[in-house]
Amino acid sequence: MRHWLMKTEPGTFGLEDLAAAPKRTTPWDGVRNYQVRNMIRDEMKKGDLAFLYHSSCAVPGIVATMTIVKPGYPDPTAFDRRHHHYDPDSDPRNPRWYMVDVQLQKALARTVSLEELRAHANRELKGMALLRPGNRLSITPVEAAHWKFILALV
DNA sequence: GCCAACGTTGGC
């Protein structure tokens, strides 16, 4: 089983929205980056766990854990002409973009802020992809030891 | 295949 970190802007879709969704589950659509697409399509498995991370907000950080409940499958929003994430070059017979379904597992008792994570960047969280300079990937892998350490902070 | 221009991300 692997661990991941998935970014979202709470102003668009955040923890509150996921908590209110049917079965506390949502398709993670709209990924339009090839590196992230490859992780979704090839590496994320049912039963994997992921941190829910809020970005572009007052206190960016980890707010919850989620379970991957459905592994990679084609993202239908790429084929929807009226959709914000429509991609005219994605052929339904050979889909370019993929998504997974995630289910809220547990909201953390508090936000583990980016600032707090950074405070451990040179020790316990050394090498964490999220903390690498210039990282902009919306989904990154998390080492098991890092996962465990972060949960123990709360 | 190079690389400049452009778009996006996301912290601040």
Added chain:
DNA sequence: GCCAACGTTGGC
């Protein structure tokens, strides 16, 4: 709103 860091695009 600024801007650094990247990814993508497209002319050549």
